[in-house]
Amino acid sequence: MAENCGKCKKSISKEGIVICNSDDCMKKFHRTCVNIDDAIYDAIQKNPLISFNCEECKNQSPKALAAKLQTMEEKLNKVYNGVNQISTRMYQQYFQFGNANNVDPKKQTNNLIVVGNNCNSDRLQVVCDYGRWVQVGKFATSTSEDDIIEHLAEELKINKNLVKCTKLVKNDANLSQLSYCKFKISIPDYRFNELFNENIWPSGVMVSPFTPRSQLNQNRI
Ligand SMILES: [Zn+2]
Ligand SMILES: [Zn+2]
Known part of the structure; x- marks a missing residue:
């Protein structure tokens, strides 16, 4: 043939x-x-x-592409589900670890703990733990705390009310002479590590654990 x-x-x-x-x-x-x-x-x-x-292959290529896309989509879904399961387990372990002293270990194993993640509802006021902060920069001086909060709410799919952000300015700084600014940012502890995901920040932005210094004064502007 x-x-x-x-x-x-x-x-x-x-x-x-x-x-x-x-x-x-x-x-x-x-x-x-x-x-x-x-x-x-x-x-x-x-x-x-x-x-x-050949003509036959040229005509078939959209179909072949569609089939490949379909396969990729199925694989992606599996990965997505796997990641979801892992993060759910991490949240569970975090909370079980956090409560380990107060809870009877025998009862604890039957406790299913789920952490809400619906960022559309503002009706209920939620209280979360904030233990750690990051320092993020450098941004143009015109950047506002709201800009940062909106950006993170969108990137992390987190409720705006849960993002804490403060513009960092030195005590004696003359705002008009600054060439850039930094922000102190926190989100609830159980999601804190997501702040170190490079994909949520614009190119060139640096994120580091926040260490308070005496000469820094966190003023709202
Ligand atoms: Zn021929
Ligand atoms: Zn062919």
């Missing part, structure tokens, strides 16, 4: 043929049967980046 032309079905020799570049196909054709002129034939021979695809 492979030694006959995919178009006219007649036998082919080694010269003057083109091979379909599609991995599943590899059919051979007389170049004259598939309208490959001298110039294109020459280019295909000389340049490995130029390849020939």
